[in-house]
Amino acid sequence: xxxxxLRRVDLIxxxxxxxxxxxxxxxxxxxxxxxxxLLESGLKGRGGAGFPTALKWKFTAEQPDPEKYVxxxxxxxxxxxxxxxxxxxxxxxxxxxxxxxxxxxxxxxxGYIYLRGEYRFLLKELESQxxxxxxxxxxxxxxxxxxxxxxxxxxxxxxxxxxxxxxxxDRGEPRNKPPYPTVSGFRKKPTVINNxxxxxxxFMIFRYGARKFKELGTADSRGSKVFSVSxxxxxxxxxxxxxxxxxxxxxxxxxxxxxKAVQVGGASGFCVPRKKFKDTIIGFEGVPTGGSMMLFNSxxxxxxxxxNYLEFFEEESCGQCxxxxxxxxxxxxxxxxxxxxxKHANYLEQLQKLAQTMKITAKCGLGQSVANSFxxxxxxxxxxxxx
Amino acid sequence: xxxxxxxxxxxxxxxxxxxxxxxxxxxxVVQEERYISSEAMSEIARExxxxxxxxxxxxxxxxxxxxxxxxxxVIRVCRTISCSMKGKNLIIQEIEDLLxxxxxxxxxxxxxxxLETNCLGWCHKGPAMLINDEAYTELTPEKVREIISxxxxx
Numbered sequence: 264x265x266x267x268x269l270r271r272v273d274l275i276x277x278x279x280x281x282x283x284x285x286x287x288x289x290x291x292x293x294x295x296x297x298x299x300x301l302l303e304s305g306l307k308g309r310g311g312a313g314f315p316t317a318l319k320w321k322f323t324a325e326q327p328d329p330e331k332y333v334x335x336x337x338x339x340x341x342x343x344x345x346x347x348x349x350x351x352x353x354x355x356x357x358x359x360x361x362x363x364x365x366x367x368x369x370x371x372x373x374g375y376i377y378l379r380g381e382y383r384f385l386l387k388e389l390e391s392q393x394x395x396x397x398x399x400x401x402x403x404x405x406x407x408x409x410x411x412x413x414x415x416x417x418x419x420x421x422x423x424x425x426x427x428x429x430x431x432x433d434r435g436e437p438r439n440k441p442p443y444p445t446v447s448g449f450r451k452k453p454t455v456i457n458n459x460x461x462x463x464x465x466f467m468i469f470r471y472g473a474r475k476f477k478e479l480g481t482a483d484s485r486g487s488k489v490f491s492v493s494x495x496x497x498x499x500x501x502x503x504x505x506x507x508x509x510x511x512x513x514x515x516x517x518x519x520x521x522x523k524a525v526q527v528g529g530a531s532g533f534c535v536p537r538k539k540f541k542d543t544i545i546g547f548e549g550v551p552t553g554g555s556m557m558l559f560n561s562x563x564x565x566x567x568x569x570x571n572y573l574e575f576f577e578e579e580s581c582g583q584c585x586x587x588x589x590x591x592x593x594x595x596x597x598x599x600x601x602x603x604x605x606k607h608a609n610y611l612e613q614l615q616k617l618a619q620t621m622k623i624t625a626k627c628g629l630g631q632s633v634a635n636s637f638x639x640x641x642x643x644x645x646x647x648x649x650x
Numbered sequence: 651x652x653x654x655x656x657x658x659x660x661x662x663x664x665x666x667x668x669x670x671x672x673x674x675x676x677x678x679v680v681q682e683e684r685y686i687s688s689e690a691m692s693e694i695a696r697e698x699x700x701x702x703x704x705x706x707x708x709x710x711x712x713x714x715x716x717x718x719x720x721x722x723x724v725i726r727v728c729r730t731i732s733c734s735m736k737g738k739n740l741i742i743q744e745i746e747d748l749l750x751x752x753x754x755x756x757x758x759x760x761x762x763x764x765l766e767t768n769c770l771g772w773c774h775k776g777p778a779m780l781i782n783d784e785a786y787t788e789l790t791p792e793k794v795r796e797i798i799s800x801x802x803x804x
Binding site for chain 2: 298339340341343345382383384413415418429430431433435492493494495499500501555567568571572574575578579581
């Protein structure tokens with residue numbers, strides 16, 4: 264990399280990995296030791312919300328119910344994010360390995376991968392890799408089995424409780440929380456649900472040790488992370504980078520010299536305008552992200568960007584709660600009306616209030632996070648919304 | 651027994667008759683018949699001993715579980731921002747011209763259906779489309795013409 268501040272890391276795509284040896288050494292540890300090692304690493308969930316992975320495993324392990332599950336959330340549908348597909352394509356055994364270690368730590372016998380419908384072409388290869396993995400487990404006398412369940416094209420099913428509903432054969436509508444999945448998840452049993460990248464990192468922590476992982480990143484954002492880079496960039500693609508860089512450093516490496524905004528975290532993430540590049544850290548102390556990094560240059564209309572996001576949310580809202588179902592529609596109609604001059608520019612403030620209401624009252628992360636892109640784009644690019 | 655009835659029975663034998671089997675069965679019907687007809691929904695309800703309304707509710711929730719008749723090849727062009735920025739409209743235009751249908755329509759010979767879809771997860775290689783389960787990326791109007799011509803010959 265030309266940029267000195269960005270450290271390219273190769274923890275997870277490294278092909279030279281002895282799965283059996285990593286699994287064996289993890290399985291020699293006690294359940295508490297596994298969870299403590301993970302806790303020590305500081306790994307936070309890579310889906311975007313950033314909950315400490317070890318605590319999720321610990322809370323599930325503590326449940327007295329003997330029937331528990333490990334679920335891999337491979338329904339990543341956030342615009343701009345495609346890292347999980349590449350991980351599943353390149354290093355599926357590490358994903359299975361992470362699930363098996365989790366199963367040991369919490370006492371589960373069954374694991375499930377919920378694969379998004381758009382990635383059905385991966386299914387055949389994944390199933391054949393799974394056969395190899397199951398043979399390895401048999402050889403090691405580990406009583407754990409993984410099944411793949413196909414999604415059917417619904418963004419909301421990336422939300423963990425909606426995903427369980429879908430696995431159980433229902434409409435993918437989010438459940439009320441609490442109870443959280445650690446107490447009541449798939450089939451209302453204690454469940455660890457992690458996304459693809461989190462499971463891979465869990466596996467790699469048992470290969471390299473918590474200390475090596477912890478050496479990377481910052482106090483709030485430990486380790487490295489896979490970024491999906493798209494938009495106006497000469498280098499679109501997947502990059503594993505150390506956490507803690509600023510948007511400015513990122514743009515220096517990936518921008519086209521004319522970057523005016525970076526959308527960090529996809530449609531439900533935050534838009535960072537040029538003037539804030541320098542002071543914004545990509546990570547939990549700044550702007551958190553599930554990996555999506557979209558760059559926009561001066562030729563782009565941020566109205567069109569926001570409009571596209573709102574169309575996406577309007578269609579992908581599950582429709583169960585009113586703030587999200589009606590809110591998404593009204594935000595889209597609202598910015599259209601301002602653009603056409605049917606509403607005064609001040610109307611944007613009303614829309615911001617509506618977005619704020621959605622943030623507080625929507626039932627799940629989908630409706631709650633619409634406000635992120637709405638606020639950050641409307642506030643930073645107000646003229647583009649009006650003229 | 652009608653074909654649909656037989657298909658539903660075969661799928662239920664394969665996946666089971668619990669509520670968890672519902673979506674795999676619906677997916678199986680789509681793969682065979684290209685869409686889920688009312689007859690298929692009633693059959694599934696009977697076979698799984700649940701209300702037809704439940705089957706309908708689940709089937710209509712998911713965008714890949716088509717409840718409208720579709721062509722043999724369903725083309726889904728990604729319309730999300732990265733693909734849109736890379737010229738998704740030109741791709742749609744090209745397909746519309748080639749197949750003489752608009753987005754949402756099916757050709758009269760029932761061979762192709764053209765749809766727009768939300769993020770396919772190929773944002774770094776846009777514009778992208780799926781034809782049934784196959785992904786095609788970094789499309790240009792010329793490339794699309796070649797791909798569709800191949801399918802026309804099939």
